[in-house]
Amino acid sequence: xxxxxxxxxxSTIARDILEKNNxxxxxxxxxxxxxxxxxxxxxxxxIVRSEKVNSEIIDLLPELKVIVRAGAGxxxxxxxxxxxxxxxVMNTPxxxxxxxxxxxxxxxxxxxxxxxxxxISTRSGSxxxxxxxxxxxxxxxxxxxxxxxxxxxxxxxxNGFACNIIGxxxxxxxxKAESLGVKLCxxxxxxxxxxxxxxxxxxxxxxxxxINKKFLHLMKVDAILINCARSGILNEDDLREVKxxxxxxxxxxxxxxxxxxxKSVTDIADIMLPHLGASTIEANETAAGRAAExxxxxxxxxxxxxxVNKSVPDGLDExxxxxxxxxxxxxxxxxxxxxxxxxxxMSFYGGLDEFSNWLIAPIVSGISSEFDPMxxxxxxxxxxxERGITFDIRPGDESKKYGKSMTVDxxxxxGDSITxxxxxxxxxxxxPMVSRIAGFDKLYFDPIGQSILAVYKDxxxxxxxxxxxxxKYDININDIRCPFDPESGDSIAxxxxxxxxxxxxxxxxxxxxxxxxxxxxxxxx
Numbered sequence: 001x002x003x004x005x006x007x008x009x010x011s012t013i014a015r016d017i018l019e020k021n022n023x024x025x026x027x028x029x030x031x032x033x034x035x036x037x038x039x040x041x042x043x044x045x046x047i048v049r050s051e052k053v054n055s056e057i058i059d060l061l062p063e064l065k066v067i068v069r070a071g072a073g074x075x076x077x078x079x080x081x082x083x084x085x086x087x088x089v090m091n092t093p094x095x096x097x098x099x100x101x102x103x104x105x106x107x108x109x110x111x112x113x114x115x116x117x118x119x120i121s122t123r124s125g126s127x128x129x130x131x132x133x134x135x136x137x138x139x140x141x142x143x144x145x146x147x148x149x150x151x152x153x154x155x156x157x158x159n160g161f162a163c164n165i166i167g168x169x170x171x172x173x174x175x176k177a178e179s180l181g182v183k184l185c186x187x188x189x190x191x192x193x194x195x196x197x198x199x200x201x202x203x204x205x206x207x208x209x210x211i212n213k214k215f216l217h218l219m220k221v222d223a224i225l226i227n228c229a230r231s232g233i234l235n236e237d238d239l240r241e242v243k244x245x246x247x248x249x250x251x252x253x254x255x256x257x258x259x260x261x262x263k264s265v266t267d268i269a270d271i272m273l274p275h276l277g278a279s280t281i282e283a284n285e286t287a288a289g290r291a292a293e294x295x296x297x298x299x300x301x302x303x304x305x306x307x308v309n310k311s312v313p314d315g316l317d318e319x320x321x322x323x324x325x326x327x328x329x330x331x332x333x334x335x336x337x338x339x340x341x342x343x344x345x346m347s348f349y350g351g352l353d354e355f356s357n358w359l360i361a362p363i364v365s366g367i368s369s370e371f372d373p374m375x376x377x378x379x380x381x382x383x384x385x386e387r388g389i390t391f392d393i394r395p396g397d398e399s400k401k402y403g404k405s406m407t408v409d410x411x412x413x414x415g416d417s418i419t420x421x422x423x424x425x426x427x428x429x430x431x432p433m434v435s436r437i438a439g440f441d442k443l444y445f446d447p448i449g450q451s452i453l454a455v456y457k458d459x460x461x462x463x464x465x466x467x468x469x470x471x472k473y474d475i476n477i478n479d480i481r482c483p484f485d486p487e488s489g490d491s492i493a494x495x496x497x498x499x500x501x502x503x504x505x506x507x508x509x510x511x512x513x514x515x516x517x518x519x520x521x522x523x524x525x
Contacts, residue, residue, distance in 0.1 A: 001065050001299055005043040007033045008051055010070055011281075011288035018292050021300075037061055045299070047291050050258060053077045058085055068295055070287040071096055071278060079309040090294055090306040093379070094149055095287035096278035100228050101153035103277050104198050107226050107251040108137055110271055137161045143194030145211075146201035146229070147172045147182065148370075149386060154198060155180050166190050169387070171368045173342035175414075176388025184340070191218040196226065202370045203230035213238035216248065224249045228277045231255050231265075240268050253277055305378050316355040320404070323425050323432040324359040326447045326523060327408040328366025330434055331423040333521045334453060335410050339419075341367065342389055343411035349396040350404035356393050363408055402426065405435065439485035440492045448525045449478075450497050452506070456515040458484050458491040465513035466493050475499055490516075 002023045006014060009029040018025050026040055033051050037043070037060040046053065046061070047068045055078055058064060067077055069091040079089045110116060114132040121128050138161045144151045147169035155165055159181070167182040168190050177184045191197060197219070201207050211225075212235040219225070223246070227234055231254045242248060253273040255263050263272065278287075297303035304310065312318050335341065346363065348356055357377040364380040365371045371383055384391055396402075405426035412419050424436040425447075434445040437453075445451075452470065456462045463482055470477060479496035506518040 001044040003040070003042050003063070004045045004047060004295070005036060005040050005061075006047045007031070007036045008047070008049040008070075010047065010049060010291075011285045013285050014047060014070070014288035014292040017289065018295065021296050023295075033057055034060070045295055047295070048077070049287075050076055053082075055081045058082060058087065066090065066295065066298060068092070068291045070291040074308055083309045088298070088304065088307045089309045090291075090298065090304075091308055092287050092290040092294065092306065095290050096283045097149045097153055099280040099283035100150050100200075100277040101157050102280075103228055103253065103273075104154050104226055105157050107228075107271055107273075108196055108198075108224060111224050111249050111251055112137055116271060137163065137196075139163065140195040141166060141193050143167065143190040143197045144182070145169075145187070145190065145197065145199050146370075147177065147180070147387070148200060148383075151200040152180060152386065154200070155182055166193060170338060170340065171370075171387050171389070172340065173388035174340060175342065176386075179388070186338075187215055188218060191215040192220075194223065195220060196224040198226040199229045199233060201229055201233060203232040204369055206369045207233045209233070209235040209238075211235065211239075213242055216242040216246070219246055219248055221246050222249065224251065227252045227254055229254065236265055236268065243268050312358060313355065316352075316358055317427070319427050319430070319432055320352060320355070320406075321359060321362045323427060324406060324408070325362040325366040326432050327406065327423045327425045327434065328363040328410075329523055330437065330447055330521060331408050331410045331421050332367045333519050334421045334423070334437060334517075335412060335419065336519070339410075339412050341410045341412050342414070344384070344389065344391040345394055345409040345411070346391070347394045347396045347407040349398060349400070349402040349406065352404055352406055353393070353396055359406065360391070360393075366408075367410070437492065439487050439490075440483045441485075443481055443483060443494070445481050445494050446479075446496075447521065447523050449523065450500060451521045452493070452495040452497055452501055452509070453517070453519050453521060454493045454495075454509055454513070454515045455490055455517040456493065456513055458489055462491070462513055462515075463493055466509055466515065466518075467495070469505065469509045469512050470495060470497065470501075473505055475501065475505075 004018055004023050004025045006027040015025045015027050028036055037057050042063050043061045044063045045066050047070055049070050053067055058081060064087055066088045069077060072091055072093045074089060074091050077089055082089050113134040118132045141164045142158055144154055144167045147167050158165060165182045166185050168187050174184060210233050216238055225248050249270045250268055251271040252265060252269050253275045258275050294306055360377045361380045364383060403426060405424060407422060407424040409420060409422040421438055425434045431446060434443055434447050436443060454466050476498035477495050481494040482491055484491045501520045506520060509515055509518040
């Protein structure tokens with residue numbers, strides 16, 4: 001398994017490292033991947049950058065065992081088809097992070113000091129000093145949306161400019177943000193206050209067109225908006241509309257397609273670059289070196305730490321991974337979607353503790369939609385550590401005879417102001433079921449679908465008040481669970497509903513019934 005194909009302009013460090021370790025390497029950045037695949041059918045390992053590795057390419061390489069993405073994102077690789085062909089896919093997370101962070105600083109300075117327009121003007125023979133009066137970055141308020149690895153590096157790079165940094169990330173702990181010197185805030189506050197807004201979130205279902213006129217209208221006149229993340233998180237039409245009023249300075253290097261041709265943002269972008277975020281010599285060398293080293297460890301030592309499309313081990317049912325995801329999702333929703341948990345505790349029963357390493361990543365994915373459930377425990381651990389969230393696996397008490405089940409506890413706050421929720425679940429007749437939420441036991445609630453969870457003081461007529469609000473909006477109730485917690489004197493109404501419920505309806509449930517909590521849960525199968 002030592003025939004390696006590198007069909008991309010990657011630093012030769014990868015080839016050099018591999019050849020020193022007795023790998024046969026073909027590197028060609030000029031021919032197309034499909035041509036190279038046809039020419040080298042004995043390829044057992046493939047190292048790529050942004051090349052598309054689809055089912056056609058995979059079928060042309062019958063000996064292929066592993067694909068290494070020299071970079072973090074692997075959306076150009078059909079990881080599901082690779083899994084069906086028993087091919088592992090690895091990435092090299094973090095290799096490009098500093099390059100992207102520095103590009104953000106470069107764009108900000110370029111925009112403030114009119115570097116591009118000033119260069120063009122001066123080369124033409126003009127002398128337009130008055131027209132290019134700039135601004136200083138020092139002392140400005142910078143809003144960072146997404147405080148993962150890249151976002152945190154942006155914070156560090158801004159330290160020398162004495163900026164006031166505010167941030168939005170629903171999963172980073174307040175203590176971690178404080179240690180970074182970042183003031184956590186809502187998206188509304190961030191867009192209202194920031195002189196510069198920079199985006200560092202993934203493009204997933206929850207973030208598509210998240211940056212829309214609701215937030216853009218809040219921005220200051222002449223504020224800077226930088227998108228070095230993904231194009232789909234920004235509503236371009238809304239920016240086009242608001243830019244006329246606010247003169248927002250828009251800098252981007254991300255587009256629907258990373259290829260030559262007309263770009264949809266040409267009329268509204270002040271600085272456009274061809275997706276150069278990761279395009280530095282250093283980032284290329286780092287990614288190349290990591291790709292080679294990971295491949296060697298994979299082949300010679302069986303190290304699969306960075307495999308992103310792992311299948312489950314023998315003895316573990318995939319349904320238990322789904323259950324772990326569902327329980328975490330329910331716990332996060334119950335605690336509050338805007339909550340900032342700083343501790344996770346887990347217990348596994350009935351032999352599931354043996355597979356705890358395979359269940360932690362789905363739990364983290366349930367808490368944060370930006371974390372890929374195909375990552376493993378080490379990825380989950382690193383992800384939580386970045387955000388200052390601790391996690392602990394408690395020994396399961398088998399005397400309770402829960403069978404094959406698990407419990408996920410989330411904690412928020414510290415000292416005397418800690419709030420928490422505990423959710424337990426199991427597989428019943430082949431279906432993941434939530435058996436307990438907080439003190440509400442024997443639920444046997446199927447979390448898949450759309451549900452309202454309302455907690456109220458148990459007394460006559462309360463359930464009727466809650467359901468009457470739902471009926472008022474012509475929403476059908478498909479199922480009801482309403483167990484009682486004798487310790488608190490509360491009951492919980494779990495209503496499976498036919499359509500999504502917005503905050504207006506939840507607020508009305510609270511107002512009408514006096515419920516102390518009402519949240520909407522939506523879990524897709």
